[in-house]
Amino acid sequence: MRLTNVEVEQRLAANDADLLRYLQRRLLDREDAADAFSEVLLVAWKQRRKMPVDHEQARMWLFGIARNVLRSTRRAGARRTAATQLLIDATLTDTTAPDEASAVRDAIASLPEEQAELIRLTYWDGFSSIEAGEMLGISASAVRSRLVGARFAVRALLAGDASTHDAGRGSFTT
Numbered sequence: 053m054r055l056t057n058v059e060v061e062q063r064l065a066a067n068d069a070d071l072l073r074y075l076q077r078r079l080l081d082r083e084d085a086a087d088a089f090s091e092v093l094l095v096a097w098k099q100r101r102k103m104p105v106d107h108e109q110a111r112m113w114l115f116g117i118a119r120n121v122l123r124s125t126r127r128a129g130a131r132r133t134a135a136t137q138l139l140i141d142a143t144l145t146d147t148t149a150p151d152e153a154s155a156v157r158d159a160i161a162s163l164p165e166e167q168a169e170l171i172r173l174t175y176w177d178g179f180s181s182i183e184a185g186e187m188l189g190i191s192a193s194a195v196r197s198r199l200v201g202a203r204f205a206v207r208a209l210l211a212g213d214a215s216t217h218d219a220g221r222g223s224f225t226t
Contacts, residue, residue: 054101063103063110064097067114070111075088075089077177096114155210170188180192181193
């Protein structure tokens with residue numbers, strides 16, 4: 053059974069605030085997050101015939117699209133020239149005062165992408181281990197066990213123990 057356009061719009065509206073917050077937490081520039089959000093809506097609309105009928109499955113499907121858009125956005129950002137990136141980094145470093153929140157953000161950013169995303173999904177976005185597992189394509193028990201390693205790595209980084217952090221690095225391949 054396919055959803056009508058009105059039902060698709062309802063599911064988009066029901067999840068739009070959560071999707072935008074998800075992107076804003078990962079893309080610190082609000083304009084980049086807004087652009088990514090627009091892209092999520094566009095992709096979701098173009099693929100609306102694939103949207104699951106169940107509300108919760110539709111939500112997970114939308115967050116999967118958001119995750120893919122986020123990856124594309126990051127890849128595009130990585131293709132910027134080195135000089136431009138250095139200028140941006142220098143500007144941000146000069147204008148932001150270090151604090152506990154930025155230390156945690158930096159620690160998470162230095163983790164392998166799979167660990168960082170797992171922490172973001174569960175702690176920042178409030179997804180359960182089941183939901184995070186669906187988004188990452190792994191079981192809920194794998195999410196919980198990998199989250200232990202990710203938390204250990206963040207604590208080690210915040211404590212300044214790089215050797216412990218390196219021991220916590222692991223691949224999330226299934």
